[in-house]
Amino acid sequence: MLLAEVTSDSLQIGPLLMGLLGGLALFLYGLEQMSESLKLIAGDGLKKLLATLTTNRFTAALAGSIVTAIVQSSSVTTVLVVGFISAGLMSLTQSMGIIMGANIGTTITAQLIAFKITHYSLLLVAIGFFTLFGTKNETVRHYGHLIMGFGLIFFGMQLMNDGTAPLRSYAPFVDMMHQMDDPLWAILLAAVFTALVQSSSATTGLVITLAGQGFISLEAGIALIFGANIGTCVTAGLASIGKPREAVRAALAHVLFNVAGVVIWFAFIPQLSQIVTWISPASPELSGLARVAAETPRQIANAHTVFNVANTVLLIGLTTPLAWLVTRLVPESLVSKVEPDHPKYLDPILLQTPSLAMDLVRMELGRLGAAALHMMRGALETVIHGSRQEIDALEELDDHVDALHGAIVTYLGRLSQEQLTDRQSDQLHDYLAVANYLESIGDMIESNLIQAGRERIVNHLTISEETEAILTALNTEVIRATERAIRSIVSGDVEIAREVSAMKATINALSGKAERHLSSRLAAKAPNRLAMYRLESEIMEYVKRMYYFAKRIAKVTMADQAEVAVPEQPEAVECGEAATRDRDREA
Template identity: 55%
Template sequence: MTPSGQSLEIGAILMGLAGGLAIFLYGMELLTNALKASTGKRLKNLLARMTTNRFKGVVAGALVTAIIQSSSVTTVLVVGFVSAGLMHLQQSIPIIMGASIGTTITAQIIAFKITHFALLIVALGFAMQFLSRNEVIQRTGTMIFGFGLIFFGMSLMGDATSPLRDYPPFIKFLQEMKHPLYGILASAAFTAVVQSSSATTGVIIVLATQGLISLDQGIALVFGANIGTCVTALLASIGKSREALRTALVHILFNTLGVIVWFWFIPEFATFIRDISPQHPELQGIKRLAAETPRQIANAHTMFNVGNTILFIGFTAWFARLVTWLVPVTEEEKAHKVMPKYLDKTLLDTPSLALDRVRMEIGRMAEHLLPMLRKGVQLAMDGNARELSELNHMDSEVGMLHGPILDYLQELSKGNLSSREAELAHHYLAIASYYENIGDSLKLHLIHVGRKRLAEGLVVGEETRKLIEEMVDTLIQLLEKATQAVTRMNRKPARKVVKAKTEINRLAADIERHVVRRMTADAPRRRLTYQTETELLEALKRVYYFTKRIAKEVLNMDTIKKKEKQETP
């Protein structure tokens, strides 16, 4: 240790602090990614269920975020639910409030002084990762490894900053920083730069462990971290839907208004925190400060967010109206312009959730295909040239979703997928392509049939029209069942689609017999009529072929579950 009054090796301190922070952040990333990969889908279902009232929403948001250690993932899930119409913006706000509470679990964990065991935890986690071939054990090992790195990084930061205890210029600097506004601004700026409130909290607790900051200073720094983390949410919303931007604004307003309210009561808040936190009266001076302050800061972080939630939980409607006023609904939103709605890149490191989003986007492809099938056949039999051109536009809408789905799956496949996730990605890729094939086939054949009919002045017979419409009705029902099988992962409607082959063959045979009878009858231009109506029938048969392929992909997914059970110990 450098004696009082002498200069310090600033380079060594900065190197130790930066290196420790890097290891801390890397450990947080490993832990978070492993937790999201292991529990993401179950937690998504929990969020979906617990939105019946605002208090359940707070609990769900806090629980999910505490487990996966990522309020951004919780926020992304909420945005997806709002976009899908599963909940409205006002319902999502309590979940966002709860997520702010959930993030404080990090501070509670790192306030425990177990840094002496950090390398033992690292070694255990690495051994589980390296020695086992079981995916469950490997992921558990990654969690433990990341957990150990968090504490090892804190240990390095603590060792690096310990000489500052006796360095007068630094002590003088801290004394001059006693005004809470300076601490809030500095902490907010640091959090915005490192993009992690958990990292800021870790540094704050390290400084407290060395006895370098008081509780009042620590509270101001925690307030700043809560404002700085809003920058992360705002940056994450750039380029996303306007629902994402509104959700980010809710986060910003909630945290910033909370800091403004509590700023004027920091001394009273600090007294309350001391009263509810463990005390060590047997110690004096810096030693007592170092023993008590870390836990007090962790408690202050938790109580601040709990207090904010209690304070603002009654104003969710006001928050919703305000952010909607700040980010109004555009004409583009009203027109429901076709563009990917669920493919959020934030979820790419959480494969189970990302695959859910792919499935939801595939469902949107089907929503555009169903009217195309109904209207397209009608236009092929009756439409004029201008109306037939609408089929190009309708198919392009399907393509606007198909391309991004393929790109998203390609990006997802570059990550670390389990065998189950890799197979699901393969099945979804095939399903999306089958939907695209249906659209392309309808466009190609129906436009050709319609234009030939117009060019030759042909008329589709009334009996033929009825038979074709009957087959279209059946195909629409089957395509709906296939889509239901995909979006709900339900084998029952998929089996019905496959079994419908007999019914489709019967309907096709009825049309063929009628067309052949017209061919042999003494009808004008019967050969051209026969060719046109036969091509229309072939287009419908191809629709069933691809619909059946979609259903079979769903049925084949069942083998994934069997493999997963065999791999799980």
């Protein structure tokens, strides 16, 4: 075993590092497994929870606590809030409550760690393993991952305990631990360590492990927890670099709240120590170092909870002034705007939370749709009347569509490498299909309509006012259908999607009218009549085809929402093949 006798002048470094680093690795891996399983089990409920519990600052704090307890990261919660603010679903003031509540959610991990069930850790690993590999039921397998991750957390802590035990008699280490009684040094050390590993839970687990060995006092443990609260802001801060002002403001609010809490409590560490000693279970049957080792871990976990709950209670009434302050500190002029061809919502941090990453993809699809619509609205007028320069400018707009499409496809590719449920996998393919449909609209304008416009200029063709009016009526209805199809996929509104499908009759009637008009014009005595007929027919056909893409987007919305309403049906919408069949049938 690693509990070997050592003198104060010698130490077996190899076994110690294997126990400490190996245990920390298993602890972090188990924490990740537990977190991933909780996120998969919670699924889309995370978004619904935030959407329904942000009516006031108190329920917002509750929502932030619950979501963070599930995703095991206050930084992820903060990034999620940024997406909601950017989408206009909540104000910065509303988000303050969620950010404050996120700190309470992180204390759940410390409370779990403080339970001394390390003797049963391998039993939990075994139960989780056989649950995971003993069934093909997806939900049961997620619970297997959850139990096994829970066991690995405590097995990792046991290894860290065994690995650090020889340090009890190693004088240099004991002397270094005595420096933890200086709260400033302890806060700085914990903040730096947390920033490096980007996990306050890792810092908390290590602090509780050291406390279980009797290496640090309760007051030193509290100071280390304070530092972890500051260090955890680094992740959200780094994520906000180069992002819209909402991201910077939310990250800054997180920093200000956590730092303010530490500043408020710094002078009251002894009093906080007395409070948690009073409310925590005692072990009077023990004495000396054994009693300290038995009582301190639970006391530190309780101090973590009391500290964050008290901060939220004290500062939640100041959400409006805090929002005003961060708005003043980060004005419009200090933050670069998101370029049209750069993604706004696709944050890599949320790739580890697929149910939330899907929401960001859907919002980015809205931006891609807006770029495609911008091309559509100016395409017909430019093709019929535009100069060479105006046609070139229209062609350049497709670069924005292509760039956003590439960003979405890349993000979905990275998301596909995460652990996804069957529904999330189907949804990923659906969103990829929608992105391709929107990109196809841009390509059709760039490759076909623009070519038609250039042919008009080269051949000196002029489309009659009557023909232009008929084509404009068809184009207007197609644009309306496309706009509503995009709105349906972003909002998930099935009724709007059904309206798009129902517009087929109107589109066919308008295109039929255009075909009859063009046929009658073919017999007219006019110069270049055949060339004109070919040009006008091509324009009409390309405009009509754009409606087919809009209809396919609407079908994705209807299929996606039908799967939500009837989750027990195993059939998935295979958009790639379905789209091909639709195109072959409708073209």
